Amino acid sequence: MPTVFGKDNKKKELINSLGEIYSRIEKEHQISPGDFPNLKKMQEQLQAHDLNKFQPLKMKLLDAVDDMLAHDIAHLMVLVRQEETQRPNQVVKGGAFEGTMNGPFGHGYGEGAGEGIDEVEWVVARDKPMYDEIFYTLSPVNGKVTGANAKKEMVKSKLPNTVLGKIWKLADIDKDGMLDDEEFALANHLIKVN
Template structure:
């Protein structure tokens, strides 16, 4: 049931994205999956750097299965972020109610002292249905992107922490197994002794904790361990091997410390923005919080400029936006461009294409181009990655 797709997108050079099937409501649908959904998610949760839970603002519902899924993510709360999506489909007052209801519902399931971070927005490229909260959506989107962009920097550190956790668990496991082996009789009463030891496993944990000064957090789940031990033959367990334990201790004390220094050095040498491409493109330059890409390239003089026929209409708007020396600022251009209700990720891309000479200002031709691209997008077409010759303004066709 697991499918993989490879796409030529620079975002995927830095991160891999795992998309889970949608949450189902109703017992019949849940049973028909044919596999343990929560267990599969738990397996992935242990191995990923970030878990994003998506909720639709206009139909907020935490079904029984979703509750089970969130409970399966226990011990990974630090990785969880929540996105309240399609928030442009409801009015501000209702959005506040939905946000409050979501926080209350999550508080009952995610049992942590820290409040889980919820990002509110509309994460698609369609026009915003109710654009009243555009500024909020912009800020939330930038915060979420920054959070995702930090993941490659922290990935090595997380793997190192997992290695430390696993080493400690292996060490504790050795103490538990050898203690059970030591308690077993050589000849008679093996089964009854085994039952007694499984029932009293909590006391064995406490004894090991005291004798070896081990933190309670390093022990495996008591209930799960008792379940697994039911089917084991204790007489085949190994006795403690101090040499192997010394090797683990040496690794935790010395090797990990050296690795930690190397990871820190590597981190400091990494660029601040690791995830690039797509909606992550660029920095905070420009009026839409997105940077500029490569130049549009040289145009061809005899190709007709398709924007020309609509330019007189766009010129009328252009001259109402207070041009100085024939150009308008990014802030003034933004005031007009947001009237399209397109989200910032899309308008940022349009700005990047329209600002052909990369001076952070738009002249009348560039402004006309920006409006043409908005029209293209609103008609349901995809925006080009780079300007094709028929879109390059005539006066910019000799630019390198």
């Protein structure tokens, strides 16, 4: 889990690997090195940039994305594949979806849980107003919707319960069993990319 030093470490990591990132992007998109900002200058700018000024949403999402990339996406994709091949459900305990393994979620499935993950941060931010509108129809109390209410909305996706349970675990960042507007937006985004 990210620590209080996470932001500084992230910055160091980014600065140190910037050269590598450049060459990877060059290869992947066939861009000539001359089209990039000067490496040294860019590193200096990053050094001077205070990542702590990022909005909480961004930092939360960065952490969540880190987490996903680290282990959850792989797991999620395995679950999706299992559903697609009609193999027996794997038991996943996940917040509001706990104990409802045999609910009416028989035949939803996705295509590539990893799709769009690189852009998850800005995509979520871009679509947030849309998710907010849904959020406020779910009777939030003190800025949060209950697991039961969020679930009512999430099951409309027709995704299998195993996958929704996993998404719930990813999206309920502070693990309080409820979703605030940012967590709800993240949950909806994860549903969308499934």
